[in-house]
Amino acid sequence: MGTTGVLRVGCALLVLLQVGVGLWAALGPEAFFSGYPTRASGWVALFPPYNEHLVRDYGLALLQLGPLALVCLKAPEPAFVAALLIGVLLFHLPHGIYHELHVVRTDDLVWQRLSLWTPVVLAAGLLVPTWRLARSRRPEATAPAAG
Template sequence: MVLRAGLLVLGVTQAVVGLWALPAPRSFYDGFPAPGHHWVSALPPYNEHLVRDVGALSLALTVLLVAAAVWLDRRLVAITLVVFAVWTVPHVVFHSVHLHGFSVLDATAQTVGFAVEVVVAAVLAVVLVRSKAPAVHSSE
């Protein structure tokens, strides 16, 4: 239950980014995460190609996270968490050291938001490792 819920939470966060950035890259660049809080445009310049790529990557990761949540196969969940870490950790590190130009509120909100994602993924990894079953739930 914890694995499924956590994977879905991470999937929703990626879906929000992907469903905005891929079809509307300029809007995402100018307005993410909300009006008056411009986290992406604080780090110029705008590049439509890169914003669309981030959107597509986020949607691809959403598919993987949701698949892992649906099937809960131990190997699939493990691979999904590694893939999530490969994307998220460098992204978090970059943003954590590039906070100039952000208000205290935005810098804090962004950092806390990223930290929550990393902590959720880490907790899921611990839950998976402590699980004794060869597959959490498998169709094999």
């Protein structure tokens, strides 16, 4: 699989993560608050009180990168992909750090960390092939004419 194929797959995974969770939070904030990722674990409910506005805004914040991710699936141009990846990191990196500093339960810590850090690792990892693709498409610099 070439670089553009890798970027397409990575963007597809990011759009699934972002849009899946984002739609749930935006359209069913109470169900999301009490049942993410499952009703038995209810991670979000560990940070009360319930706030419909805040949960919907969280979902909508995740959804805002959906259109850009879809553009990147169709045309994985380095500038678009880099914008998507940086946007993902701007949200998920501080979010992950916050939760590392505020661990509430430890019985499912592995699943919490996978949930929090998968988008960070995926986005950061995809920056390298994105930058390489951008560099490969730049015209080579020519030496100044002698004169």
